[in-house]
Amino acid sequence: MLDRNELKERIKQLKEEKNAVIVAHNYQNDEVQEIADVIGDSLALSRYCANNDKDVIVFCGVHFMAESAKILSPSKTVLLAEIDAGCPMADMITADALREAKKKYPGAVVVCYVNSSAEVKAESDICCTSSNAVEVVKSIPEKDILFVPDKNLGSYVAEKVPEKNIILWEGYCITHHRISVEQVREIKKIHPDALVLVHPECRKEVCEEADFVGSTKQIIDFAEKSEHSKFIIGTEMGVLYKLKRDNPDKTFYLLSQGLICPNMKKTTLESVYNALKEMKYEIKLDENIRLKAKKALDRMIRIG
Ligand code: CIZ
Ligand code: SF4
Secondary structure (H helix, E strand, O other): OOOHHHHHHHHHHHHHHOOEEEEEEOOOOHHHHHHOOEEEOHHHHHHHHHOOOOOEEEEEOOHHHHHHHHHHOOOOEEEEOOOOOOOOOHHHOOHHHHHHHHHHOOOOEEEEEOOOOHHHHHOOOEEEOOOOHHHHHHOOOOOEEEEEOEHHHHHHHHHHOOOOEEEEOOEOOHHHHOOOHHHHHHHHHHOOOOEEEEOOOOOHHHHHHOOEEOOHHHHHHHHHHOOOOEEEEEOOOOHHHHHHHHOOOOEEEEOOOOOOOOOHHHOOHHHHHHHHHHOOOEOOOOHHHHHHHHHHHHHHHHHO
């Protein structure tokens, strides 16, 4: 068995041999973020993949993210380092179920959170991320919106864009939905001088208790620019890697020890090494689905 340093060295060699790039989501294990060429949210990573000249992308994240990279970079080999790393929220909707819902709400525009399969994106009119969901919904002329699959992000958007009629889907993130208002109040009592930053995948009542609600990137940017020095972080613990690395003078407390996404934590240095060595697990998409899903992603990207 190779030790951590040997593994890192082998990964570096294989990366050059295969002309590959390693991209890691903000929720990945620290050791994976450490060796990645870039760390970011799912859209930033997909765009990074599309804009560089490497042949192979090793995606350290969950399945839908590697699919998004493949949608935007069809000629590249996209590998998901751990094939069982899925997103339970993305699995809370299928293309069949969405087709049925579209029959029930024929006039509604389907806005689909990027945390969804390529098949679901292909059935949607436009995608959104947790950074741009409000802007995406505001850009739509129609009043009726079918927002899938995250009911918490959907409720957050509904409050910000009251002129729209937002129909919610019964989906949620098992990691963020678990946070309760009581937990927020408790930790605020322990650290009364810290600002509370939470992700919009948290329940509405939790978001209402927070000082700031935003995506991983928005939380990271907010903490970096803020004049405050103490923060309670209400999103997956992986973001602490970048927050602590880039802000050594600031203090970060995790809102709850339960803020761990088990799927994100499946990827380790061994997974990255095996992925590169054996060129697995390759993401393949039906071209018709890819093109339809790309249309929904492109419509979002045009909004900026
Ligand atoms: O889009 C992403 O990467 C996710 C899942 C969360 C976020 O807030 O960045
Ligand atoms: Fe899915 Fe939640 Fe994990 Fe993100 S944190 S990948 S939404 S289960």
